[in-house]
Amino acid sequence: MTDIVNCGMCGRKYKYSKMCCKGKCVNLSWDEKNCGQCNKCKKGDTCVYGMCNYV
Known part of the structure; x- marks a missing residue:
């Protein structure tokens, strides 16, 4: 599930x-769904440069 x-x-x-x-x-x-790492952002959040809700 995580093997390179x-x-x-x-x-x-x-x-x-x-x-x-x-x-x-x-x-x-x-x-x-996987922002910066596996399973990070909450539902509805956006992911920009690996950060949730980056403004």
Whole structure:
């Protein structure tokens, strides 16, 4: 579920700017469900540069 070379399935690698969270390759800089780290922002929050509700 968090393996760098087996994200969600065997042999599935993610690109440099992404991370494996719950078996999905996500961009921690922009993903509302995984902002800065896996499972960080609250529902409805925005994610900018890895920070929730950055203004």
